[in-house]
Amino acid sequence: MRSRSLASLQKILILIAIVGLPWIVFMNVSFGQERKIDSMFLDLDKKYRFPEEWSMLPFELEDPYKRVKNGPPLANVISKANVEWISRWIANPKKVVSNAKMPNLGLDFEEIKAVIVFLSSLKEKEVPQITWDAFLLKKEDDLSEDEYDKMDKIYNNGKGVWGRARCTICHPIKGLGGNVGVGPDLGEITTKINRNWLYDWLGNTKNHFPDTMMAQFRFTDSDIRGIVEFVMRDTQFIPEEEEEEEDEEGEEKEPKSAEPEVQMLTEKEFDNIRKDTALVEKGRDIVEKARCFVCHDIKGISELMPVVEKKRDGLAGFEKLLYEIRCLSCHRIQNKGGTYAPNLTITGSKIHMSWEKEFLQAPDIIRPLSQQMPKFNLTEDDAKAAIEYIEKNLHTKEPLPNPFEGGAPPADVVAAGEKLFYEKGCNTCHAEGTKGGGVVGPNLQTVGDRLQPAYILYHLKNPQQANPQAVEPNFVLSDDELKSLVGFLADHVQNKEGNK
Ligand code: HEC
Ligand code: HEC
Numbered sequence: 001m002r003s004r005s006l007a008s009l010q011k012i013l014i015l016i017a018i019v020g021l022p023w024i025v026f027m028n029v030s031f032g033q034e035r036k037i038d039s040m041f042l043d044l045d046k047k048y049r050f051p052e053e054w055s056m057l058p059f060e061l062e063d064p065y066k067r068v069k070n071g072p073p074l075a076n077v078i079s080k081a082n083v084e085w086i087s088r089w090i091a092n093p094k095k096v097v098s099n100a101k102m103p104n105l106g107l108d109f110e111e112i113k114a115v116i117v118f119l120s121s122l123k124e125k126e127v128p129q130i131t132w133d134a135f136l137l138k139k140e141d142d143l144s145e146d147e148y149d150k151m152d153k154i155y156n157n158g159k160g161v162w163g164r165a166r167c168t169i170c171h172p173i174k175g176l177g178g179n180v181g182v183g184p185d186l187g188e189i190t191t192k193i194n195r196n197w198l199y200d201w202l203g204n205t206k207n208h209f210p211d212t213m214m215a216q217f218r219f220t221d222s223d224i225r226g227i228v229e230f231v232m233r234d235t236q237f238i239p240e241e242e243e244e245e246e247d248e249e250g251e252e253k254e255p256k257s258a259e260p261e262v263q264m265l266t267e268k269e270f271d272n273i274r275k276d277t278a279l280v281e282k283g284r285d286i287v288e289k290a291r292c293f294v295c296h297d298i299k300g301i302s303e304l305m306p307v308v309e310k311k312r313d314g315l316a317g318f319e320k321l322l323y324e325i326r327c328l329s330c331h332r333i334q335n336k337g338g339t340y341a342p343n344l345t346i347t348g349s350k351i352h353m354s355w356e357k358e359f360l361q362a363p364d365i366i367r368p369l370s371q372q373m374p375k376f377n378l379t380e381d382d383a384k385a386a387i388e389y390i391e392k393n394l395h396t397k398e399p400l401p402n403p404f405e406g407g408a409p410p411a412d413v414v415a416a417g418e419k420l421f422y423e424k425g426c427n428t429c430h431a432e433g434t435k436g437g438g439v440v441g442p443n444l445q446t447v448g449d450r451l452q453p454a455y456i457l458y459h460l461k462n463p464q465q466a467n468p469q470a471v472e473p474n475f476v477l478s479d480d481e482l483k484s485l486v487g488f489l490a491d492h493v494q495n496k497e498g499n500k
C-alpha cells in the first residue's frame with residue numbers, strides 16, 4: 001500500500017534515534033567512576049539471581065523457551081501455507097524467511113514433492129471460513145472509489161491495533177525489529193498465509209500450536225478484521241520488488257544473483273499428485289529419515305519419540321494468564337523465561353500494586369526509548385489475578401529498607417532532593433513533570449505512584465544492581481543525598497497540585 005515511503009522514513013528516524021541518543025548521553029554525563037558496590041546491595045542482588053533467596057511459588061512456572069518441539073505441529077500446515085511457499089521453504093528455509101531456525105535438510109525437488117503430499121494427507125481440520133465483504137477479496141486496483149474508502153477505514157483501524165499490540169517487538173519485518181528474538185520475520189508473510197488462517201490464528205493461537213511463544217491477545221472481531229486487512233495489503237508484508245538495474249549504456253543487466261531459481265511446486269501440479277498414495281508413502285519415509293519429528297509434532301511419526309503432552313485444561317488465575325498471554329516470552333521470573341522485558345522476580349517489592357493493576361489493563365509508556373509492553377486488553381479479573389499472585393509470591397524475603405517507613409517525606413527533604421536532582425544532572429535523561437528534560441530515561445512525573453520508595457533507594461544506590469545493562473550512571477550518592485532524592489521522587493504522585 002502507499003505507506004511504503006512513510007515506512008522507510010520511520011525506519012530512518014528510528015535509526016537516528018538509536019544511533020544518536022547514546023552520544024547525547026555520553027556527552028552530558030561523565031562516566032568512569034569506580035563502581036563501589038555496597039555489600040547490602042550485593043545481598044539484595046541475589047534475590048534476583050539465586051534460588052535460595054526466591055520465594056516458593058504455588059505452581060511450577062512453564063518456561064516457553066523450553067518447549068519440547070521447536071517447530072509448529074505440521075498436521076494442518078497445508079491449510080496454513082500455500083504449497084508454493086512450502087516447497088520453497090523446505091528447499092531452503094533461510095532464503096524464504098531471513099531469521100528461520102529450521103535447517104536446510106538438503107532434500108531435492110522430487111523428495112520435497114513427496115513430503116508435501118504426505119503432509120497434506122495428515123490434514124485433520126479445515127480452517128473456518130470467515131465471511132468477508134466481497135470487495136475485500138479484490139485487489140486494490142480493482143476497487144471502486146467507494147469500496148476503496150471502506151477498505152481503507154478497516155485497514156487504518158487495523159494499523160492502529162497492530163501498533164498498540166506492538167507485534168514488531170517479536171516479529172522483525174524485512175530484518176528490522178523483533179527485539180524479543182522469538183517471532184518469524186513477517187516481511188513476506190503474504191506469500192505464505194491466507195486471510196482465513198490469519199483470522200483464526202489471531203483469535204486462538206493455542207488452537208493451532210499449543211506451545212506457541214506468541215501472546216494471545218484479547219482481540220475483538222473488528223480488531224482482527226483490521227489487522228488482517230492491514231497485513232494482507234500493506235507493502236511491508238510483500239516481498240521487495242527486484243529493482244531493475246541498468247548499466248552505463250542504459251541496457252538492462254542480468255539480475256545480480258546468479259543463483260539458480262528454486263523449483264516451486266505449483267498448485268496445479270500439486271492438485272494432480274495430491275491423491276497419489278505411493279507418494280504419500282514415499283513422503284512418510286523421507287520425513288522419518290530426515291528426522292523432521294525431532295522438531296515437529298507429526299501425526300503417525302511422533303510415536304517414534306515419546307511425546308510429553310502438557311495438560312493445560314485446568315489452568316486458572318495467574319497460571320492461566322501466564323500461559324495465555326505468554327508473559328514469560330518477554331519477562332523472567334526466577335530462572336524461567338526471557339530477558340527482553342523487566343525481570344519480575346521481585347515486582348512485589350518494587351511496584352505499587354494500585355499502579356500495576358491499571359498498567360496491566362492499559363499499559364502506558366514508561367521507558368520511552370526502549371521497548372513497551374503490548375496492549376493485550378486484559379480484563380479487570382485478569383489484572384486482579386496477577387496482582388494477587390505478585391503480592392503473595394514475587395517479593396524479596398526481607399523487605400527492602402524504606403527511608404520513610406510509615407510516613408510521607410517531610411517538605412525540607414523533598415526540597416533538598418529537588419535541588420540535587422538538577423545539580424546532579426538527572427534531568428539530562430529524565431523529565432520530572434512539566435519542566436522538560438531528557439527522554440533517555442522514563443519521565444518521573446508520577447514515579448511515586450509506580451515505584452515503592454524502598455525500591456527507588458535500591459535503584460539509586462546502584463542502577464546496575466537492579467539492571468546490569470542500565471545506562472544510568474552510578475552517582476555514588478551519600479546516604480543523605482539518597483534520602484533527599486528518594487523523598488523528592490516518592491513525592492511525585494498524580495493527584496498533587498501543580499503536577500497534573
Ligand atoms: C532442527 C529442527 C527442525 C527440523 C529437523 C525440521 N524442522 Fe521444520 N521447522 C522448524 C522450525 C523451528 C520451524 C518454524 C519456523 C522457523 O524456522 O523459525 C519449522 C517450520 C516448518 C514448516 C512451516 C510450518 C508452519 O506452520 O509455518 C514446515 C512445512 C516444515 N518446518 C517442514 C519440515 C519438514 C518436512 C522437515 C523434515 C524434512 C522439517 N521441517 C524438519 C524446525 C525444524
Ligand atoms: C511474544 C511475542 C509475539 C508477539 C507480541 C506477537 N507474535 Fe506473532 N508469533 C510469535 C511467534 C513466536 C510465532 C511463531 C510460532 C511459534 O514459534 O511459537 C508467531 C507467529 C505469527 C504468525 C505466523 C507466521 C508464520 O510464518 O507462520 C503471524 C501471522 C503472526 N505471528 C502475527 C502476529 C501479529 C499480527 C501480532 C500482533 C497482533 C503478533 N504476531 C504478535 C510471537 C509473537
Ligand code: HEC
Binds near residue numbers: 342343366368374
Ligand atoms: C511481548 C512482550 C511482553 C509480554 C508478553 C508481556 N510484557 Fe510486561 N512488559 C514488557 C515490556 C517491554 C515492559 C517495559 C515497559 C516499559 O518500560 O515501558 C513491560 C513491563 C511490565 C511491567 C512493569 C515492570 C517494571 O518493572 O517496570 C509489569 C509488572 C509487566 N510488564 C507484567 C506483565 C505480565 C503480568 C504479563 C503477562 C500477562 C506481561 N507483562 C506480558 C513486555 C511484555
Ligand code: HEC
Binds near residue numbers: 425467471472473
Ligand atoms: C544517562 C542517563 C540517565 C541519568 C543521568 C539518570 N538516569 Fe535514571 N534512568 C535512566 C534510564 C535509561 C532508566 C530506565 C532503566 C531501566 O529501564 O531499567 C532510568 C531509571 C530511573 C528510575 C526508575 C527505575 C525503574 O526501574 O523504573 C529512577 C527513579 C531514576 N532513573 C532516577 C534517576 C535520578 C534520581 C537520577 C540522578 C541522580 C538519574 N536517574 C539519572 C537514565 C538515566
